[in-house]
Amino acid sequence: MNTNINFDIFFKQFAEGLPKGLLSLHHDLEKNLRVALDAALQKMNLVTREEFDVQVAMLERTRQRLEALETEIINLKSK
Secondary structure, three states: OOHHHHHHHHHHHHHHHOOHHHHHHHHHHHHHHHHHHHHHHHHOOOOOHHHHHHHHHHHHHHHHHHHHHHHHHHHHHOO
């Protein structure tokens, strides 16, 4: 999910909701709101979907290896 596209939609809807007299302030408001929103998101320490998917794949490989090792230990104990 591209957050820039979502931000663009949000800011467009925000600007459309402003009274006509405030449209001249639109660019300043948008710039300041983007900076504030970006700072808030940075503090949340979020990861991208790609980073999340990489971690999920690595966890799945680790789980498969663990299950294989558990099976091997059971086989060795039964001998």
